[in-house]
Amino acid sequence: MFYPPALDLENVAPLDVLAIAAHPDDIEQTCGGALLKMSAMGYRTGALDLTAGDMGTRGTPERRIEESRAAARILGLAFRENLRMPDARLENNISLRLTLMAVVRRLKPRVVILPYWEARHPDHYYASILGFEASFLAGIRKLDDQSEPHRPFKVVYASLYANVQPSFVVDITPHFDQRMESLFAYESQYGESPDGAGLFPKREEIYDRLRSIARFYGNLIGVKYGEPYVVKETMRVDDLVTMGVRTF
Ligand SMILES: [Zn+2]
Numbered sequence: 001m002f003y004p005p006a007l008d009l010e011n012v013a014p015l016d017v018l019a020i021a022a023h024p025d026d027i028e029q030t031c032g033g034a035l036l037k038m039s040a041m042g043y044r045t046g047a048l049d050l051t052a053g054d055m056g057t058r059g060t061p062e063r064r065i066e067e068s069r070a071a072a073r074i075l076g077l078a079f080r081e082n083l084r085m086p087d088a089r090l091e092n093n094i095s096l097r098l099t100l101m102a103v104v105r106r107l108k109p110r111v112v113i114l115p116y117w118e119a120r121h122p123d124h125y126y127a128s129i130l131g132f133e134a135s136f137l138a139g140i141r142k143l144d145d146q147s148e149p150h151r152p153f154k155v156v157y158a159s160l161y162a163n164v165q166p167s168f169v170v171d172i173t174p175h176f177d178q179r180m181e182s183l184f185a186y187e188s189q190y191g192e193s194p195d196g197a198g199l200f201p202k203r204e205e206i207y208d209r210l211r212s213i214a215r216f217y218g219n220l221i222g223v224k225y226g227e228p229y230v231v232k233e234t235m236r237v238d239d240l241v242t243m244g245v246r247t248f
Contacts, residue, residue: 007081009106015079016043018109019158020100020131022090022123023053024068024082025186029210030158031113032075032179033172033227039076040175046079046107047072050100050127051087058195059188061087067186074182079107090126092133098143100134105147112152116162116230128157157230160213166228167235169221176214176225180207221245 017038019027027035027047035045049068052061059067065082072080083103085096104112114131115124132155137143139151159166172179183206184190190203201209217226222245237243 007083007103009103012079012107013044014108015046016109017045017111017113018079018104018107018152019045019047019113020050020127021047021115022050022121022127023056023087024049024064025053025071025183025189026115026124026127027113027158028071028075028179028183028186030115030160031227031229032182033175033214033225034113034158034170034229035075035077036175036178037170037172039078044078045075046077046109047075048100048103048107049080049082050085050090050096050130051123052082052084053087055088056189057199058193059186063188064186067188071182071185074178074185088123090123090130092126092129096130097133097137100130101137102144102147104134104138104152105144105150108150109152111154111156113229114155114157116157116159116164118162131155154231159228159230160217162230164230166217166220167231169217169226169228171218171221171223171225172214172227173218173224176211180210183210 019031019035021027039045053064054061068080083099112131112135115128117125117128119125135152135155139149141149190206214225217228218224220226
């Protein structure tokens with residue numbers, strides 16, 4: 001059994017926003033802009049990487065975790081840990097679910113950001129379903145008598161790599177460059193390296209691609225750079241007069 005996780009979380013203050021992802025550097029690509037924005041607004045943000053990318057062609061798990069800490073500083077995260085679950089072998093089983101559930105309880109996030117539930121890499125969709133189910137289970141008192149139950153108020157899905165209509169787009173214009181800087185903190189993945197040279201695009205190419213995607217989503221809401229999200233619930237509007245995206 002994986003549960004409980006070998007993390008000391010007793011003294012961690014509750015988070016406003018927690019991003020859960022399969023691999024170090026996933027959040028930098030898909031939701032780093034919103035995390036930067038929330039942190040700039042004074043919220044406590046955090047990230048939980050489920051695996052250390054042990055199966056990656058480049059770098060070692062230890063190096064990637066070290067790089068993820070540097071990226072966390074650039075993103076202004078108050079918390080970041082790695083659960084060291086098995087890379088490329090994530091699955092939705094009771095032991096991984098309860099491990100994640102125990103961490104969600106201790107971090108008490110109001111909002112959880114998950115990967116979109118359909119993806120090419122199985123780890124990404126397993127991270128999504130594990131995150132959803134763990135967030136729900138965290139509210140069931142009798143599942144764990146070592147901690148207080150807590151259920152996040154809101155789950156949102158970072159849909160940047162999914163070709164789906166977003167429920168909303170976050171304006172990340174002032175934060176785009178810093179988001180890219182956090183991604184390039186993974187020197188083992190994005191630095192010059194002969195390992196997998198034919199497989200990995202160059203840094204300028206990655207910058208260009210991610211900028212095009214951010215421009216595309218920004219354009220949908222009339223700003224320069226945007227980050228797309230999907231929610232399963234209907235969005236509520238209280239004031240028709242101040243609605244943000246113009247029609248003409
Ligand atoms: Zn990934």
